[in-house]
Amino acid sequence: MVSYRHLKEVIQASYPDLTKNHKRIADYFLANMEKVPFLSVQELSLEVKASVASVVRFAQQIGYSGYSELREDVSSILQNKISNGDIFNPSEALNPKTDLFSSIAGIEIKNINSTLQSLDRASLSQVVKSILKADKVYTAGLGVSYYMSEVLAYQLNQVAVNADNLRHDSMLLTEQIPFIKKNDFIVYFSFPPYSKETIEAAELAHTLGLRSAAITNKPTAPITRFTDHQLLVSSENLLYTNALTGIAVLINTIVTECGRKNKEKARVMISLLKGVENSYTE
CATH class of the missing domain: 3.40.50.10490 (Glucose-6-phosphate isomerase like protein; domain 1)
Structure with a gap:
């Protein structure tokens, strides 16, 4: 299983060589990675307005045998992030019992670390x-x-x-x-x-x-x-x-x-x- 960051880097590195349809699929993956494990290939094709074949070829272009293998990898990556506490839960920050200032500061720190x-x-x-x-x-x-x-x-x-x-x-x-x-x-x-x-x-x-x-x-x-x-x-x-x-x-x-x-x-x-x-x- 690759890391979340590595998968993003693979997609980004492949981006210049992708077709117009494949770029639309790549954009969706980069912006909505957490939704992918819950979408069948047919559902994803409707989301990105591309054919099922285009979705499969996109997965193959970034090194997978097909969409099923890619979806399984994304699912494992996200499960690992959740178990490690890497995914921030917005509802916790909006809970009046929590320190909202600390939560917002935490997000800003993550933004700086990510940019670094x-x-x-x-x-x-x-x-x-x-x-x-x-x-x-x-x-x-x-x-x-x-x-x-x-x-x-x-x-x-x-x-x-x-x-x-x-x-x-x-x-x-x-x-x-x-x-x-x-x-x-x-x-x-x-x-x-x-x-x-x-x-x-x-x-x-x-x-x-x-x-x-x-x-x-x-x-x-x-x-x-x-x-x-x-x-x-x-x-x-x-x-x-x-x-x-x-x-x-x-x-x-x-x-x-x-x-x-x-x-x-x-x-x-x-x-x-x-x-x-x-x-x-x-």
């Missing part, structure tokens, strides 16, 4: 290099992703990186993309529910040959098809919103590394900002 394990350090290094080489950095996102993109742009400015957040007011993101130049770099934030407007902006930028990175929650997120680099962050939460701590840690890492590699300019900028601040407090 899954984050591709080589991709992170490439994103930092691209940011520092760019004439200007643009950040983009909608919903809670808008605020995280705003934070990244603000903090990059603090370490002397010319950055701006694409606004969301009278102009659509797609209307702002044509003004971005070839030597610029875009960082998108895209988390469930994935904003169609952000994905369309990324697709347009990709068509125009603009370089970009996506900060998102999984390798199969729609925006990853249109970006050069992907930084994956776990954002699991009790509510139907994204937890932000893991994203904030990644932002802090990117900005700190940019400041470390751009020491002289960052030092001058910090000194300048402190001088402005002091002039108003004296």
Whole structure:
């Protein structure tokens, strides 16, 4: 029996070579692994809107003899996680007799640990290099992703990186993309529910040959098809919103590394900002 993490990695590694139907099945597995043991091959085919044969071929493509063997393996993996106490029970955290703050903190810690394990350090290094080489950095996102993109742009400015957040007011993101130049770099934030407007902006930028990175929650997120680099962050939460701590840690890492590699300019900028601040407090 393989581990839960190993099975996810196998599916993720196979993803670029999968057909459109198989990618839909892979997406379902990565998002709903706990449901698989309870679904027959016919039921799963209805869930993913693919034929039974496609489900069987998907299982074979990731190393199993068929769907039955894959389902048995998933069932064993989940039983093992339950017996080890690895699966978090949301109802316990929502029980008024429990310490909700500790439960939420526990989820955030798990998100950070998961991100530590899954984050591709080589991709992170490439994103930092691209940011520092760019004439200007643009950040983009909608919903809670808008605020995280705003934070990244603000903090990059603090370490002397010319950055701006694409606004969301009278102009659509797609209307702002044509003004971005070839030597610029875009960082998108895209988390469930994935904003169609952000994905369309990324697709347009990709068509125009603009370089970009996506900060998102999984390798199969729609925006990853249109970006050069992907930084994956776990954002699991009790509510139907994204937890932000893991994203904030990644932002802090990117900005700190940019400041470390751009020491002289960052030092001058910090000194300048402190001088402005002091002039108003004296």
